[in-house]
Amino acid sequence: MKYLLILGDGMADEPIPELGGKTPLEVAHKPNMDRIARDGKCGMMSTVPDSQEPGSDVANMSILGYDPAKYYTSRGALEAISMGVPFGPNDLAYRCNFVTIEKGKMKDFSAGHISSTEGKELFASLSERLKDFDVKLYPGVSYRNVLMLPSGKGSVTKAPHDIVAEVIDPYLPVGEDADVLHRYMVISYDVFANHPINKARVAAGKNPANMIWPWSGGAKPAMPAFSEMFGKKGAVISAVDLLFGIARCAGMEIVRVPGATGYLDTDYMGKAKAAVATLKGDVDFVYMHVEAPDEAGHLGSVEEKIKAIERLDEAVGYILDNFDGCVMLMPDHPTPIAKKTHTRDAVPFAVLGLGGKDSVSVYTEKEVAAKGEYGSVQSTDLLKIIFSQK
Known part of the structure; x- marks a missing residue:
């Protein structure tokens, strides 16, 4: 089994009055994300410990299985x-x-x-x-x-x-x-x-x-290798130094994609193609990080956030058509349009390819929270749960 985790940074949100009380995930046209949720299993995930600020550094580190309370030193250190x-x-x-x-x-x-x-x-x-x-x-x-x-x-x-x-x-x-x-x-x-x-x-x-x-x-963090923790070779695809810093500390392969900018104009499809190509080699797990929804949230732009989600969904479609393995979809944290910054609220995740399905029909915060069979999961436990399933 090979695994691909698609991380839409800051993709989750809160109900927005100008969208009729809906979130960008509820309004965006995203048939491929909905397919993962509909044909797989879902749950809600807490990514930030109460003792820490809701940053992308802490959240992404914890999703990869590293307890921030034990391994996190600073964002500056990871980027350095x-x-x-x-x-x-x-x-x-x-x-x-x-x-x-x-x-x-x-x-x-x-x-x-x-x-x-x-x-x-x-x-x-x-x-x-x-x-x-x-x-x-x-x-x-x-x-x-x-x-x-x-x-x-x-x-x-x-x-x-x-x-x-x-x-x-x-x-x-x-x-x-x-x-x-x-x-x-x-x-x-x-x-x-x-x-x-x-x-x-x-x-x-x-x-x-x-x-x-x-x-x-x-100071410089000291983290065990991803391969030692999970017995799998991992790779990270991103456009921001933060994620590459986590990857280096975890001994994961770094995949750089020409045209990946870490902004709204990033090459979504280029990342998807790189992820599929990487998994055809000796890599077992790819963490594909897309910054764009988070940037739109910080800008307070509803239009750009919806657009970022829809462009990411097109890339998800390519992955579903060209990769036969386990696909995971999630944000690292919400970046609500109204607040223009991160919050520590739980985020929806969906997993396809491990057999079985629940009653979730669309990938949204409300639907997953109400019907997701995984229930509430701590992010540091997620990969342990996924890798243990057959």
């Missing part, structure tokens, strides 16, 4: 590992967003989804200004970067996507690293203010990347 950043025993890695600050408020947590090329140039200018400081900057994909403190002590930080439209002062870092992080943030504001990249972005009607925002800093 994915990027191949040198990681010493006393180093702390912080995720570092390009953001747009306007009148003291967080206007845009992604600086208009700035391009990787623009971001690299901005980071080069900032690194030159900070060359005499005990800090190292590593540009990543789009607005997602890493700030490494060689002698970091730790700080309490806030994810910028959680404070859009809020005054930033109450959410600045606090703790032992706070003073140096504040200093770098102020310096970045000065360096970026009249930078040619930002002048060009403003002239084009785009949000400028006028400051860095360090958050979720931590």
Whole structure:
């Protein structure tokens, strides 16, 4: 038996008034997702422990079977590992967003989804200004970067996507690293203010990347290999460093897909084809992660979230037509349009290919919660349950 888990990041939602009290999953045309639910078995899954923030890092790690309370250190650390950043025993890695600050408020947590090329140039200018400081900057994909403190002590930080439209002062870092992080943030504001990249972005009607925002800093995690835990060779398909970081820590193969962007315009079908092709080799389990529904949720765009679900469904159709094995479908957490951020509510999952079916007829939050035969499942137990079935 081979297994393919399709993860629609942030795909679950809450009833939306403008949709007549329905969710995007209830409104979207998604015959292939509905087929998985109708012909398989479903359940509701809790992915975030009460003691942790409802982040994609914690949720995806737990779905892969790793208890976040035991193995999670920070998002910054996972992304640094994915990027191949040198990681010493006393180093702390912080995720570092390009953001747009306007009148003291967080206007845009992604600086208009700035391009990787623009971001690299901005980071080069900032690194030159900070060359005499005990800090190292590593540009990543789009607005997602890493700030490494060689002698970091730790700080309490806030994810910028959680404070859009809020005054930033109450959410600045606090703790032992706070003073140096504040200093770098102020310096970045000065360096970026009249930078040619930002002048060009403003002239084009785009949000400028006028400051860095360090958050979720931590030390290098130590995790057992996925193959040791489950006796199966695994692979991860994604477009974001977070998932690749988890994969590296878990000793899983990383599959990069040309055209996969981690945004609404990602190559959904390219990921589906890569997943099917990978499973034709010696890989037993593929984790196919699609970021787009989450990005739409953070934007608060009902239209884009429905579109992302429908485009993912087309890719699901290709998988169902070309893969003869166990197919799992789920979000990692809800990213409700109304809240524009993650919540810890349970999410619906569906499993096809292990025999039997329940009475679920469509893949929606309400239908699965009411009729799913798996009932309520903890995410860290999911793969144990699935792999134990014949």
